[in-house]
Amino acid sequence: xxxxxxxxxxxxxxxxxxxxxxxxxxxxxxxxxxxxxxxxxxxxxxxxxxxxxxxxxxxxxxxxxxxxxxxxxxxxxxxxxxxxxxxxxxxxxxxxxxxxxxxxxxxxxxxxxxxxxxxxxxxxxxxxxxxxxxxxxxxxxxxxxxxxxxxxxxxxxxxxxxxxxxxxxxxxxxxxxxxxxxxxxxxxxxxxxxxxxxxxxxxxxxxxxxxxxxxxxxxxxxxxxxxxxxxxxxxxxxxxxxxxxxxxxxxxxxxxxxxxxxxxxxxxxxxxxxxxxxxxxxxxxxxxxxxxxxxxxxxxxxxxxxxxxxxxxxxxxxxxxxxxxxxxxxxxxxxxxxxxxxxxxxxxxxxxxxxxxxxxxxxxxxxxxxxxxxxxxxxxxxxxxxxxxxxxxxxxxxxxxxxxxxxxxxxxxxxxxxxxxxxxxxxxxxxxxxxxxxxxxxxxxxxxxxxxxxxxxxxxxxx
Amino acid sequence: xxxxxxxxxxxxxxxxxxxxxxxxxxxxxxxxxxxxxxxxxxxxxxxxxxxxxxxxxxxxxxxxxxxxxxxxxxxxxxxxxxxxxxxxxxxxxxxxxxxxxxxxxxxxxxxxxxxxxxxxxxxxxxxxxxxxxxxxxxxxxxxxxxxxxxxxxxxxxxxxxxxxxxxxxxxxxxxxxxxxxxxxxxxxxxxxxxxxxxxxxxxxxxxxxxxxxxxxxxxxxxx
Numbered sequence: 001x002x003x004x005x006x007x008x009x010x011x012x013x014x015x016x017x018x019x020x021x022x023x024x025x026x027x028x029x030x031x032x033x034x035x036x037x038x039x040x041x042x043x044x045x046x047x048x049x050x051x052x053x054x055x056x057x058x059x060x061x062x063x064x065x066x067x068x069x070x071x072x073x074x075x076x077x078x079x080x081x082x083x084x085x086x087x088x089x090x091x092x093x094x095x096x097x098x099x100x101x102x103x104x105x106x107x108x109x110x111x112x113x114x115x116x117x118x119x120x121x122x123x124x125x126x127x128x129x130x131x132x133x134x135x136x137x138x139x140x141x142x143x144x145x146x147x148x149x150x151x152x153x154x155x156x157x158x159x160x161x162x163x164x165x166x167x168x169x170x171x172x173x174x175x176x177x178x179x180x181x182x183x184x185x186x187x188x189x190x191x192x193x194x195x196x197x198x199x200x201x202x203x204x205x206x207x208x209x210x211x212x213x214x215x216x217x218x219x220x221x222x223x224x225x226x227x228x229x230x231x232x233x234x235x236x237x238x239x240x241x242x243x244x245x246x247x248x249x250x251x252x253x254x255x256x257x258x259x260x261x262x263x264x265x266x267x268x269x270x271x272x273x274x275x276x277x278x279x280x281x282x283x284x285x286x287x288x289x290x291x292x293x294x295x296x297x298x299x300x301x302x303x304x305x306x307x308x309x310x311x312x313x314x315x316x317x318x319x320x321x322x323x324x325x326x327x328x329x330x331x332x333x334x335x336x337x338x339x340x341x342x343x344x345x346x347x348x349x350x351x352x353x354x355x356x357x358x359x360x361x362x363x364x365x366x367x368x369x370x371x372x373x374x375x376x377x378x379x380x381x382x383x384x385x386x387x388x389x390x391x392x393x394x395x396x397x398x399x400x401x402x403x404x405x406x407x408x409x410x411x412x413x414x415x416x417x418x419x420x421x422x423x424x425x426x427x428x429x430x431x432x433x434x435x436x437x438x439x440x441x442x443x444x445x446x447x448x449x450x451x452x453x454x455x456x457x458x459x460x461x462x463x
Numbered sequence: 464x465x466x467x468x469x470x471x472x473x474x475x476x477x478x479x480x481x482x483x484x485x486x487x488x489x490x491x492x493x494x495x496x497x498x499x500x501x502x503x504x505x506x507x508x509x510x511x512x513x514x515x516x517x518x519x520x521x522x523x524x525x526x527x528x529x530x531x532x533x534x535x536x537x538x539x540x541x542x543x544x545x546x547x548x549x550x551x552x553x554x555x556x557x558x559x560x561x562x563x564x565x566x567x568x569x570x571x572x573x574x575x576x577x578x579x580x581x582x583x584x585x586x587x588x589x590x591x592x593x594x595x596x597x598x599x600x601x602x603x604x605x606x607x608x609x610x611x612x613x614x615x616x617x618x619x620x621x622x623x624x625x626x627x628x629x630x631x632x633x634x635x636x637x638x639x640x641x642x643x644x645x646x647x648x649x650x651x652x653x654x655x656x657x658x659x660x661x662x663x664x665x666x667x668x669x670x671x672x673x674x675x676x677x678x679x680x681x682x683x684x685x686x
Contacts, residue, residue, distance in 0.1 A: 259516075259543075259544055263564075265543070266564035267564055270475055273566070273568075274567075277568060293565055325551060328554040331554050332560075358547045359547050362550070362551070
């Protein structure tokens with residue numbers, strides 16, 4: 001019992017559909033079973049009563065034959081049914097005085113000289129005129145349905161009339177009915193089960209829809225739950241939307257505040273640097289200011305990225321981001337006559353924030369553009385890795401490149417290998433850190449163009 | 464050359480304005496987006512230095528609105544926000560250059576010079592017109608290899624004319640581009656300065672086009 005309860009609990013715990021199905025099956029089974037039993041009992045009772053009615057007709061015939069004027073001891077049969085004439089046919093009657101000796105008993109030929117059992121153990125004590133019903137055994141040991149009636153013929157005295165028929169007939173009829181009932185109810189049960197499944201399907205369909213909508217948000221295909229929902233779960237949908245909105249607001253606020261902090265720190269820093277101009281310690285101040293700026297940038301980026309981690313996924317189209325960056329670098333390096341070439345398919349998407357992709361690609365392209373002689377090539381490839389989609393953003397330049405050992409160093413935090421080119425030495429390490437937050441990574445290799453190749457591996461769109 | 468500095472921090476605004484004035488530019492200043500936008504729409508600046516985090520109207524909106532109105536003057540964005548997304552946004556709004564805080568004043572000055580040169584179609588920091596040589600980086604003027612000492616107003620006038628060589632520059636244009644807003648403009652002063660400049664340079668490269676303005680003609684002087 002305990003085991004069954006545990007099993008049910010585990011089943012029910014798994015899904016609402018299973019819960020509904022299990023309870024529907026349980027209750028319909030119980031109701032069908034109980035009503036089946038009641039119906040079978042009622043039917044049996046009815047059949048028995050009808051059978052008794054027939055036996056009573058025979059008993060009444062016997063009684064009226066008995067009362068007819070004439071010798072009270074004369075032959076009473078036949079009473080209309082030939083089966084009483086056939087030996088051991090199952091149909092018997094018997095008329096006797098109370099406490100009659102075996103020789104004084106009159107009975108149907110079918111009884112073959114045997115006796116019908118008495119339904120009143122103590123015939124004297126039995127109430128007079130009463131009709132008794134019951135089961136007994138024929139001389140051939142077959143079951144009998146019996147009725148017993150006492151009649152008083154005045155001066156001729158009292159008689160007990162017994163009529164019996166085969167109990168099998170009642171049993172057979174009841175069994176046939178039960179079988180039909182079983183078949184009907186089984187079909188009914190199956191039909192009920194099927195309709196229950198349909199109902200569950202139909203009834204729970206909004207939940208499935210809700211799950212689909214949440215999945216779309218998770219995959220970044222939707223920003224909020226859309227569509228009509230029934231009254232029962234509409235509040236859930238709107239609560240989720242509110243939650244998403246709050247989440248976005250918090251993220252947005254964190255970003256704004258990070259930006260404000262940057263502004264608040266860097267403006268005074270600019271003033272300090274400018275004030276120090278011409279002062280004896282100008283170089284030192286400027287150097288420290290650069291370190292401060294880099295540190296502020298680094299930790300603000302980290303803080304912003306940490307605020308991003310754990311939010312629901314968004315998808316960013318890669319191509320527009322790269323095109324916008326290329327436009328920007330065309331302007332920044334316009335004196336250099338730089339050629340920035342992009343090859344990607346429009347469908348390529350990055351599973352993450354646009355700003356982060358811009359930051360990573362921006363730093364890498366900036367680095368490439370800074371060192372390139374005249375050519376920067378950006379290639380985006382889609383890859384399947386561990387059965388998940390990845391995008392590889394490969395940025396090549398035709399600059400001097402880096403020796404193998406130095407490439408590793410470059411990615412490490414705060415390392416700047418060459419101070420002769422302006423820009424933050426933290427750029428590549430920020431790219432590497434950001435990529436790691438997305439479970440991706442940055443690799444530096446030798447480029448076929450002759451310079452450095454930066455390969456950014458990021459999660460793509462799983463559809 | 465007349466510039467506009469839009470920066471809400473008073474101290475930084477003052478530092479930038481002072482440095483630019485020392486470098487020989489006429490400089491106007493604004494402390495919020497609204498004022499900056501208005502000045503940029505109404506005054507003919509040669510370049511604008513625009514902070515992005517401005518009160519009232521933010522810098523990107525100001526810049527977008529200028530470009531929508533068809534104002535083409537070069538704009539340098541000055542901002543603490545140095546994420547690439549901010550830079551992309553700035554350049555897409557129509558910026559010509561981008562300087563992040565904290566910056567070194569020399570770097571800003573170099574960017575301003577480069578932008579002005581590019582806007583007037585000069586490739587190097589030295590502009591040559593016949594025997595006259597103007598080094599925009601150091602602010603020095605040479606005639607036939609000999610240095611000439613000019614006052615800041617004279618320098619401004621020569622520099623503007625040399626940036627626009629081969630084109631007639633009206634007196635009104637000169638007034639608009641050589642003096643900041645608060646300067647008491649008197650059209651006679653231009654003539655006075657032109658006269659002094661001609662005398663100091665010793666070569667007649669500035670022609671007076673009667674009723675139109677002045678012209679620096681390379682063809683004639685190089686002949």
